[in-house]
Amino acid sequence: MKTKRRIVIMLTIIMVLSMFQTSTFGSQTQEPDAMRIGVTVEIDSLSPLISYSQIGYEVFMLLYDSLITVDENLEPVANLAKNWTLNDDQTEWTFELRDDVQWHDGEPFTSADVVFTYNMLLDSDLGMYSGYLGGIVEVTAPDDHTVIVRTEKPKANMLQNSCPILPEHIWKDVNPDDYMTWPNDEPIGTGGFKFSELRPGEYLKLVANDDYFLGRPGIDELIFVLYANTDTMAQSIKLGEIDAATNFSPSQLDSLQAETDIEAISAVVLGFTELSFNAWDDPSSNANPLLKDIVIRQAIEWSIDKQSILDIVYSGQGSVGTSLIPPEGFYHYEPSADELRDFNIEKANQILEDAGYIDLDGDGIRQDSDGTPLEFTFTLRADNTDEVKAGQMIAGSVAEAGIKLNIETVDDGLLIDKIYSGDFDMFIWGWGTDLDPTTILNVMTTSQIGNMSDSNYSNERYDQLFIEQQTIMDPAERQQVVWEMQQILYEEAPYIILFYDNSLQAVNTAKWSGWKRIPDEGGYFFNLTNYNYLNVQPVSDAAPVESGSNTVLYVVAAVVAVAVVFMFNKKKKAK
Amino acid sequence: MKKQYVLKKVLQSLVTIFFVIVFNYFLFRIMPGNPLSMIMRNPRASAEAIERTKELFGLGQPWYMQFFIYLGNLFEGDLGLSFIHKRPVIEVVWSRIMPTIIMVGLAQILSIVVGILMGVISAWKRGTKVDVIALSFSLITYSVPTFWLGIILIAIFSIGLRLFPTSGMLTPGRTFYNTLSMIRDYASHLFLPVLTLSLVLIGEYALTMRNTLLDVLTEDYMTTAKAKGFDDNYIIKKHAIPNAMLPMITLIAINMGLIIGGTIQVETIFSWPGLGRLMYEALNGRDYPLLQGIFLLITISVILANLIADITYSYLDPRVKS
Numbered sequence: 001m002k003t004k005r006r007i008v009i010m011l012t013i014i015m016v017l018s019m020f021q022t023s024t025f026g027s028q029t030q031e032p033d034a035m036r037i038g039v040t041v042e043i044d045s046l047s048p049l050i051s052y053s054q055i056g057y058e059v060f061m062l063l064y065d066s067l068i069t070v071d072e073n074l075e076p077v078a079n080l081a082k083n084w085t086l087n088d089d090q091t092e093w094t095f096e097l098r099d100d101v102q103w104h105d106g107e108p109f110t111s112a113d114v115v116f117t118y119n120m121l122l123d124s125d126l127g128m129y130s131g132y133l134g135g136i137v138e139v140t141a142p143d144d145h146t147v148i149v150r151t152e153k154p155k156a157n158m159l160q161n162s163c164p165i166l167p168e169h170i171w172k173d174v175n176p177d178d179y180m181t182w183p184n185d186e187p188i189g190t191g192g193f194k195f196s197e198l199r200p201g202e203y204l205k206l207v208a209n210d211d212y213f214l215g216r217p218g219i220d221e222l223i224f225v226l227y228a229n230t231d232t233m234a235q236s237i238k239l240g241e242i243d244a245a246t247n248f249s250p251s252q253l254d255s256l257q258a259e260t261d262i263e264a265i266s267a268v269v270l271g272f273t274e275l276s277f278n279a280w281d282d283p284s285s286n287a288n289p290l291l292k293d294i295v296i297r298q299a300i301e302w303s304i305d306k307q308s309i310l311d312i313v314y315s316g317q318g319s320v321g322t323s324l325i326p327p328e329g330f331y332h333y334e335p336s337a338d339e340l341r342d343f344n345i346e347k348a349n350q351i352l353e354d355a356g357y358i359d360l361d362g363d364g365i366r367q368d369s370d371g372t373p374l375e376f377t378f379t380l381r382a383d384n385t386d387e388v389k390a391g392q393m394i395a396g397s398v399a400e401a402g403i404k405l406n407i408e409t410v411d412d413g414l415l416i417d418k419i420y421s422g423d424f425d426m427f428i429w430g431w432g433t434d435l436d437p438t439t440i441l442n443v444m445t446t447s448q449i450g451n452m453s454d455s456n457y458s459n460e461r462y463d464q465l466f467i468e469q470q471t472i473m474d475p476a477e478r479q480q481v482v483w484e485m486q487q488i489l490y491e492e493a494p495y496i497i498l499f500y501d502n503s504l505q506a507v508n509t510a511k512w513s514g515w516k517r518i519p520d521e522g523g524y525f526f527n528l529t530n531y532n533y534l535n536v537q538p539v540s541d542a543a544p545v546e547s548g549s550n551t552v553l554y555v556v557a558a559v560v561a562v563a564v565v566f567m568f569n570k571k572k573k574a575k
Numbered sequence: 576m577k578k579q580y581v582l583k584k585v586l587q588s589l590v591t592i593f594f595v596i597v598f599n600y601f602l603f604r605i606m607p608g609n610p611l612s613m614i615m616r617n618p619r620a621s622a623e624a625i626e627r628t629k630e631l632f633g634l635g636q637p638w639y640m641q642f643f644i645y646l647g648n649l650f651e652g653d654l655g656l657s658f659i660h661k662r663p664v665i666e667v668v669w670s671r672i673m674p675t676i677i678m679v680g681l682a683q684i685l686s687i688v689v690g691i692l693m694g695v696i697s698a699w700k701r702g703t704k705v706d707v708i709a710l711s712f713s714l715i716t717y718s719v720p721t722f723w724l725g726i727i728l729i730a731i732f733s734i735g736l737r738l739f740p741t742s743g744m745l746t747p748g749r750t751f752y753n754t755l756s757m758i759r760d761y762a763s764h765l766f767l768p769v770l771t772l773s774l775v776l777i778g779e780y781a782l783t784m785r786n787t788l789l790d791v792l793t794e795d796y797m798t799t800a801k802a803k804g805f806d807d808n809y810i811i812k813k814h815a816i817p818n819a820m821l822p823m824i825t826l827i828a829i830n831m832g833l834i835i836g837g838t839i840q841v842e843t844i845f846s847w848p849g850l851g852r853l854m855y856e857a858l859n860g861r862d863y864p865l866l867q868g869i870f871l872l873i874t875i876s877v878i879l880a881n882l883i884a885d886i887t888y889s890y891l892d893p894r895v896k897s
């Protein structure tokens with residue numbers, strides 16, 4: 001009787017364990033070619049009117065199309081618009097649309113969709129795309145495949161407008177009052193991929209659009225898998241559970257680079273990490289008024305050893321920052337040797353001394369003529385340990401120039417409120433930027449105080465140039481103006497640009513071929529193009545995923561079984 | 576008599592829940608920060624759009640009106656609109672509740688059974704090798720950091736043995752042709768999180784069980800039972816365990832509630848789409864309605880678990896009633 005029970009238990013255990021086995025590493029030969037990409041941030045909404053996230057931008061680029069897009073050289077190319085012309089006074093754009101495009105539900109795409117989308121975004125002012133349409137006064141459609149866009153003044157960034165075109169036949173039924181909450185649960189687009197399913201907290205699945213007007217993608221199924229921690233994600237890509245991923249830490253990158261099937265890169269991305277000062281010249285500002293003095297802001301920059309922080313905190317992933325627009329962009333301004341403020345404590349001490357900030361009481365902290373010490377609150381984001389470490393190093397070296405920084409760490413939400421209410425001295429945060437400089441330049445304009453501005457900076461000349469640069473159609477000429485703007489910012493230092501960030505990505509090159517970095521030093525994805533999603537092909541003769549060894553399984557099963565039997569024996573003996 | 580006791584306990588629980596609702600509501604309101612900035616995230620928003628949003632999320636009313644509206648809606652089962660997800664809170668919470676219940680539930684059952692068993696064996700064999708092994712096992716698993724344990728289990732079972740996937744709840748994007756293959760996939764994903772959580776809990780249960788049982792075993796009535804000539808098995812089952820179960824019931828009841836929100840670590844290691852992570856996201860995004868909804872759920876489950884514990888007591892130990 002007892003022996004029988006033991007055998008039954010043993011068999012059950014073996015059965016249960018073997019049940020798991022086939023499911024995880026089973027052969028995928030009959031399965032479609034699914035590419036799984038590990039990400040660490042979940043899409044905040046499937047509606048382009050609600051989402052403000054980078055992953056949202058990436059996904060909408062796959063589900064939808066814009067009139068013009070950018071190619072792998074980041075140059076504007078035709079997309080939904082076949083070609084375009086500009087009238088003589090440069091305020092009227094005529095886009096000729098493709099006539100072979102269908103929505104994912106089979107409805108034909110027409111100029112009415114474009115007119116509807118642009119008007120919806122201009123009227124509601126919602127989402128991350130409405131800003132691209134700034135300056136447009138009228139959108140009309142003379143026929144089904146022509147769209148005319150009129151602008152107030154020449155619009156320099158018209159061709160960098162990545163605004164997705166949404167289907168009128170779906171969105172016209174939505175009450176404009178509900179735009180802010182309408183979830184767009186089953187997006188219908190024209191893009192290379194169709195929406196399949198979204199499982200909150202787990203993954204987002206897209207499938208190839210067989211009728212895509214630029215040709216069907218080589219990826220049958222594209223799945224963005226959400227990871228709550230990158231250590232597990234790094235293991236997952238090594239094991240082949242996912243085919244690509246982004247947002248690794250430097251040490252994970254090192255271990256991934258050792259794998260033969262995986263290409264792990266540190267990619268330049270458009271973005272930076274900055275130290276922002278509260279430069280607000282307003283009675284309601286709660287900032288330390290000393291920060292309005294450019295000399296103090298400059299002295300702090302002179303005392304920061306950006307390269308060391310980058311090497312120590314970020315393992316050298318990234319590059320030392322100077323001006324507002326990252327060096328990959330055409331509009332980046334590089335300060336001359338005279339202008340450049342690289343790490344130099346003596347220089348910091350000297351300019352403070354010259355400006356009359358002297359340490360009279362000998363406590364190591366300089367004071368102004370009224371005896372107020374140069375002591376500031378330095379707010380850091382508790383969630384970002386790298387920024388906290390960087391902030392600590394900065395406080396350490398700035399102290400050598402006689403300036404005391406008191407570090408406080410807060411959560412993001414609280415910092416946002418401090419920024420909006422002008423109740424801060426300085427903090428570290430970052431920005432991602434576009435190909436076109438308008439959005440990031442706008443952050444520093446006077447009109448954005450209380451909105452996008454997080455330094456409350458104001459400069460009349462800068463504001464003038466900002467309006468001007470939006471209307472200059474010749475890139476070389478526009479570059480000059482944008483350079484002058486960055487020069488002003490660099491000189492007055494409302495921001496200290498600490499680093500231009502890198503994104504650490506990895507892809508499996510044994511299962512997928514055709515990966516291309518965009519630009520040459522850039523990433524495989526989150527690079528503002530959908531090139532890799534549309535062009536990467538499965539390696540047809542890919543070796544099947546290594547299957548879990550049966551021997552190991554049965555050894556485990558046997559050990560467990562023996563242990564159980566042993567336990568039962570013991571119990572019997574105890575009696 | 577018994578009916579009256581149960582009724583009294585139920586009433587007490589309801590009163591507690593009400594006070595927690597009131598307390599939670601104001602707790603979140605005194606947190607620093609302006610929720611509007613988190614909802615809108617649109618620096619270009621017009622004054623009109625801001626007005627519209629205030630109205631939509633009920634932020635336009637004075638605070639006491641907001642509170643009464645909240646209470647009124649609550650009784651209709653409406654927990655409000657999540658700031659981040661822009662969807663009803665109940666919908667957002669509902670999609671995350673099952674994964675947590677299944678994972679935590681299984682881990683609880685497993686650890687209760689194994690923990691009690693280990694505790695009993697340990698206490699009965701006090702001082703022997705078996706006791707030493709069980710005791711060290713309990714102490715180690717009770718004290719290791721959950722995060723570390725999870726990573727180690729991934730290293731052994733996913734990387735070393737390649738038996739189980741590292742994370743997630745189902746193989747992402749996979750189409751299942753029948754229920755059995757889906758259950759299999761689910762189970763293989765469930766294994767490591769449940770194992771991790773169980774290991775952490777087993778130690779606690781085993782130690783508590785062992786200690787209380789040791790106390791019971793030295794009681795006079797144990798000697799009496801032995802003197803009556805009952806065999807060991809019978810004494811343990813009928814005399815020792817029921818008496819030792821009382822502190823265990825309390826511990827289990829406390830864990831039942833706390834564990835719903837307290838599995839953030841396990842959910843994070845294995846990317847399990849549960850309530851713990853949702854709560855963390857809500858806190859970070861200052862999504863008051865969502866936080867309140869999750870807190871309410873946790874409150875109710877703690878109180879419910881304690882209510883059940885109270886009632887169970889009265890069956891296990893008739894003295895409790897008086």
